[in-house]
Amino acid sequence: MIRKTFESDIQQVKDEILLLGSMVEHAIIASVEALKKRDIKAAEKIIAEDKEINKKRFGIENQLMILIATQQPMAHDLRLLASSMEIISELERMGDYAKGIANINVRMGDEKLLKPLIDIPRMAQKGVDMLHRSLTAFVNEDVETANAIPVEDDEVDALYNQIYRELMIFIIEDPKNIERANWLLWVAHNLERFADRVTNICERTIFIATGELGEIKSSDDEFWKNQKH
Amino acid sequence: MDNHNENQKSKEQGKAAMNKMEIKDLAVFYGKFRAVTDIQMDIQTNKITAIIGPSGCGKSTLLRSFNRMNDLTPSARVEGQILLDGENINVPGVDVVDVRRRIGMVFQRPNPFPKSIYDNVAYGPRLYGVRRKNDLDEIVEKSLKQAALWEEVKDKLHQSGLSISGGQQQRLCIARALAVEPEVILMDEPASALDPISTLKIEELMQELKKEYSIVIVTHNMQQAARVSDYTAMMMLSKEGERSGTVIEFDDTKAIFTRPKDKRTEDYVTGRFG
Numbered sequence: 001m002i003r004k005t006f007e008s009d010i011q012q013v014k015d016e017i018l019l020l021g022s023m024v025e026h027a028i029i030a031s032v033e034a035l036k037k038r039d040i041k042a043a044e045k046i047i048a049e050d051k052e053i054n055k056k057r058f059g060i061e062n063q064l065m066i067l068i069a070t071q072q073p074m075a076h077d078l079r080l081l082a083s084s085m086e087i088i089s090e091l092e093r094m095g096d097y098a099k100g101i102a103n104i105n106v107r108m109g110d111e112k113l114l115k116p117l118i119d120i121p122r123m124a125q126k127g128v129d130m131l132h133r134s135l136t137a138f139v140n141e142d143v144e145t146a147n148a149i150p151v152e153d154d155e156v157d158a159l160y161n162q163i164y165r166e167l168m169i170f171i172i173e174d175p176k177n178i179e180r181a182n183w184l185l186w187v188a189h190n191l192e193r194f195a196d197r198v199t200n201i202c203e204r205t206i207f208i209a210t211g212e213l214g215e216i217k218s219s220d221d222e223f224w225k226n227q228k229h
Numbered sequence: 230m231d232n233h234n235e236n237q238k239s240k241e242q243g244k245a246a247m248n249k250m251e252i253k254d255l256a257v258f259y260g261k262f263r264a265v266t267d268i269q270m271d272i273q274t275n276k277i278t279a280i281i282g283p284s285g286c287g288k289s290t291l292l293r294s295f296n297r298m299n300d301l302t303p304s305a306r307v308e309g310q311i312l313l314d315g316e317n318i319n320v321p322g323v324d325v326v327d328v329r330r331r332i333g334m335v336f337q338r339p340n341p342f343p344k345s346i347y348d349n350v351a352y353g354p355r356l357y358g359v360r361r362k363n364d365l366d367e368i369v370e371k372s373l374k375q376a377a378l379w380e381e382v383k384d385k386l387h388q389s390g391l392s393i394s395g396g397q398q399q400r401l402c403i404a405r406a407l408a409v410e411p412e413v414i415l416m417d418e419p420a421s422a423l424d425p426i427s428t429l430k431i432e433e434l435m436q437e438l439k440k441e442y443s444i445v446i447v448t449h450n451m452q453q454a455a456r457v458s459d460y461t462a463m464m465m466l467s468k469e470g471e472r473s474g475t476v477i478e479f480d481d482t483k484a485i486f487t488r489p490k491d492k493r494t495e496d497y498v499t500g501r502f503g
Contacts, residue, residue: 072452075487
């Protein structure tokens with residue numbers, strides 16, 4: 001016996017999660033692109049579109065609730081639906097980082113960028129690439145990939161570290177740079193957090209596939225420790 | 230060395246004390262047909278153990294062997310051991326009436342005797358020689374209270390046991406089982422003939438009863454097993470093409486319903502069996 005209706009409902013939820021993921025990917029790339037071009041109209045559009053991301057998340061949450069109430073999921077099904085709930089919440093917050101970057105862009109008004117953006121788009125690209133693969137791993141329940149992706153967070157952290165130092169030099173050189181440096185630091189910080197959340201998605205994928213719920217060892221703590229020195 | 234052995238021994242005794250019953254290498258036959266085979270499981274004291282599995286896998290047969298109810302079927306016979314407090318219940322010299330007093334049973338359909346509510350509950354104690362009215366009154370009240378039925382029937386104790394609702398009748402049968410002060414209660418689908426509210430009442434009652442008794446329940450309702458039990462035994466036919474049932478996975482209920490180890494358990498609890 002196969003639970004055809006339930007299986008197809010689950011597939012639909014997975015498709016919706018991929019769709020939500022692609023909306024978030026688009027938002028984060030677009031937010032950095034708009035900042036690079038200092039395109040305030042584009043930034044305002046991103047802020048407006050964040051509402052669509054939130055709406056999509058609530059829609060999926062409702063679908064999940066209905067499935068839990070009507071299908072009484074057990075074992076793997078239960079882990080999948082409960083973890084999906086967690087993943088959509090991660091995605092919604094990742095969307096908020098894009099909105100945050102767009103907000104900074106709007107608040108900068110006529111100010112010019114302190115420096116041309118090079119590493120920030122790299123961070124965004126890397127984060128989006130990680131997110132994309134983490135969602136593919138989620139759909140395929142690919143434990144190996146889910147375990148491998150969080151290690152790549154080191155690259156994002158290294159870029160953040162580099163941006164941080166660079167901006168500090170600008171500040172030290174001329175305190176007038178403080179505000180503009182701070183804006184960029186916030187942007188970089190959002191992107192750093194964005195990539196961190198990919199790790200949470202990977203942890204859920206491993207839980208769905210194996211039933212083991214735990215933290216994947218990340219170098220993030222190490223990174224923050226190093227920041228103190 | 231002696232000291233170490235002593236420690237080991239007392240540890241084992243401590244462990245045994247937690248197990249009200251131990252089932253070892255059990256097989257039950259009907260004539261030549263091996264209905265259940267190779268059963269190893271412990272029934273822990275003051276816990277609820279559920280037995281789940283598809284129809285025809287031997288759940289009820291296994292449950293009935295726990296208090297030698299299978300003795301009533303002429304061709305039935307068991308191999309292996311069923312220990313109650315460490316004593317084999319299947320060896321010569323064991324009083325089967327005493328076994329069934331210590332291990333009570335509640336069936337799928339409420340089956341009160343066509344007697345008054347009072348007499349239903351007093352039936353067992355009378356059989357065991359309680360005669361004084363005061364003693365019987367006390368047992369009846371205590372048992373009905375334990376079965377969460379007292380408040381509903383205290384004013385009509387001398388009405389027929391068949392005059393109350395199905396859910397009340399099932400609780401009356403539980404009271405009847407409790408009246409002889411058993412240690413273990415076996416329940417064979419105790420709520421499958423009841424409406425959802427009566428079912429919930431039985432489930433709530435089980436949580437109360439486990440404080441004093443050890444309970445084993447056979448249920449087709451997996452949600453019920455998940456809700457009420459501490460441990461779950463998953464039964465299935467032992468091999469493709471064979472008709473003999475066995476326990477394929479026995480674990481903490483939480484583990485069985487969230488991360489079962491056996492693929493067949495996973496398929497069963499997620500409704501993809503067969």
